[in-house]
Amino acid sequence: MALWGGRFSEATDSLVSRFSESISYDRRLYPFDIQGSKAHARMLARQNIISQEDADAIVAGLDDILADIEAGKFDFCEELEDIHMNIEARLTERIGQAGARLHTGRSRNDQVATDERLYLRHETDVCDDALRALQKALVDLGTAWPNVIMPGFTHLQHAQPVLFAHHLLAYVEMFGRDRERLADGRRRINRLPLGAGAIAGSTLPLDREFVAAELGFTEILRNSMDAVGDRDALIEFLSCLAIIAMHISRLAEDIVLWFSQEFAFIELGDAFTTGSSLMPQKKNPDVAELARGKTGRVYGHLMALLTTMKGLPLTYNRDIQEDKEGLFDAIDTVQITLATMTAMLATLKPRPERMAAAASDPALMATDLAEWLVRHGTPFREAHHQVGRFVGFCAEHGLALNEATLEQMQQSIPTATAECLELFDAQRSVEARNLLGGTAPAQVARQLAFWQQRLQ
Template identity: 60%
Template sequence: MSMWGGRFGAGPNELVAQMSESVSYDKRMYAHDIKGSQAHAIMLGKQGIIPTEDSRKICEGLEQVKEEIESGKFEFKESLEDIHMNVESRLTEVIGDAGSRLHSARSRNDQVATDMRLLLREDVDEVVQLIRGTQVALIELAEKHTETIMPGFTHLQHAQPIVLGHHLLAYVEMFDRDASRLIDCRKRFNFLPLGAGALAGSTLPIDRTFVAEHLQFDGLLQNSMDAVSDRDFCIELVSDLCILMMHISRQAEDMVFWMSQEAGWIELDDAFCTGSSLMPQKKNPDMCELARGKTARVYGDLTSLLTMMKNLPLCYNRDMQEDKERIFDAIDTVKVILAIWAPQLATMKVNKDRMYQSASDPALMATDLAEWLVRNGVPFRQAHHRVGGLVGYCKEHNKSLDQVTLEEMKTVIPESNEECLALWKPENSVRLRNVIGGTAPNQVAAQVKRWKASSFMKAEEST
């Protein structure tokens, strides 16, 4: 018998039943559904809505159902549609009529909203932990490369010398914001919907605050209609995951380029690369490429959620059943990429000589000459123009900047002197960028030290 079938004279069409089922994917919420149901049953007994003995039987019966699921003995039935009805149906088989009392003062609408929040709290905690692991790997790598010089880029063209550690720590900053967003998102959705019923609350004397405290929610959702129809928390979470994946994708692109023959700056371990079915010499950074591709997948999950919700009237609509596959897919995708990311970073081998060679073009130090002029009283715009003139002179005469004599330099930059001829070494360039946030080795070492003092790094060191 369908749990909503009293109104209907016949069961649903077979194809309708197939389209309606969600247990094939929402069964992953079984533990959270049971946890929420136990809290609800305890409250019903405490409030005298159901006999205390029935409340006890329900909680014990739900434990048995959980054990059956975890041991693989439980038979999920698509005819019962979802995880909620599967659990409740089996509970009633186990303990009899007492199980039919469990659904008093609740609807699947507020039940699923509660289950989702219980599940996503754990998912957020896991993703944040994985982000911290990635940050640790980056910090440890950066610490080894506070003086490893490489070219920094703008517009994918060599711009100025930097140190590799500085580049790696930029991603540590990005991932830290990602963790912060997820933690903040978790705080925002950690409020209890249960008790909202289908949309209007209940006439029964329930105690929502008791359930919230039992399930470790920070409070109650205050409007029953919003409680059952809100999916902002799913959209916000996937949006945060999209930003995280964007950062991963950017770093993936960096590593793909760095590993190319054109750069030859790094090598990743064979365990994180693949070969070619045709070309025996190939070693491809496939995990980086897959990370880029899966970023698009997570973006698609967000677009699906936003599109699903954009025209829905209050309150609950069956369209919202489509939220689960998208949120689960986004979380699962992020988890598997992050689980790979830190170990992959730990295997990175750096070709310091190739990096240094790539950063040694004197043109990368053109800004250093302009700033030398500023330090000697020349307004920056004039300094920029004069150094640009020197670059043009070198191009015209097929010379590099470090091949120009002082006499030639003075024809374009009258203020220049012998000091200017010593500006063309990248190690001097990075050393002079000794400002907070700059790429000077001692500044990068200070950044590393600051990160190593952070709580998550200390936690990592203690394990």
């Protein structure tokens, strides 16, 4: 009989058991369920709701169960539905009546909400560590190749020359904000639901402040209905994972493009590429492609939970059990993607000569010419038009911008001087952007040093 079966005259149909069980996936919550139960038992004894002897037996029994699970000696039972019932039933089997006292003043509603917050708190820290490692890999790569110039892109068209390290640092900043979001969300995760009961609290003199301190929660959820009826902590965490996945996907897309024969900007290690079952010559950037592809999977889990929660009346409904599988898969997906991308970056090597050749197209310095005019008194919009006319003239006559004579340039830009002919140099262009946030080598070196120190 189920632990809640006292009111029922028939056993649960086996189809219902198979349909409604969650032990096949929520078993990963076991260390957090045991952690919460131990704190709850200590509180019950402290409040003289159960004896100290029973509390000690409960804690010791839970420690034994934890050891068994971690040793692979614990048989999970589908008929007991979930991780909470599996542990409680085994505890009672081992220590007798004392185990039946553990659930005093508690519902699975506030129990699972507590387990999930303990779990999310832990996984937040794991994700933060993984993001930090990815940031460090990007900074290390930029530090190893500080002077490589490449074309920057807008609309996937050549735009202006930038340092390769500057491009990498853009992702370091993005992943830094991802870490900030996780840290900010962790504050809201770190609020205790336990003590809310099924919906309305308890008539017993529970000490929620003691439990919060035992479990390291910095706040207590103030409304019992909110504590058991919402999953916004999970939704916010999934939102953070979705943004992380989006940033990973953009980095992966850059790598896929750079690795193509058309770009040929980078090389990747053989250990992080794959071949073709038919074409012997192929070397494919599958890690980056899979990282890009898995982003949609993470988005899907976020949308699934939002959709599950959107129509639920307060408070707990069994629909909420569907919060876990997508969450677990999203966490697993993001963490393995972060780890694999980090390892792959250690094998990435730029091809400076190829990047420099692409960045040396004089059209990339058209803005430098417009800004030269601005420095010499021409209003920017007029400078933009003049340089645009010059670009059009060169295109019409099959000339690169640096192949035009001064006289030809002056047909479109009357105030041009011989100095303008010297602007079509990628190195000079990069060095000229020497302001905070710019791509000048001095600025990029400062940013690399900043991140090296921050990531220590």
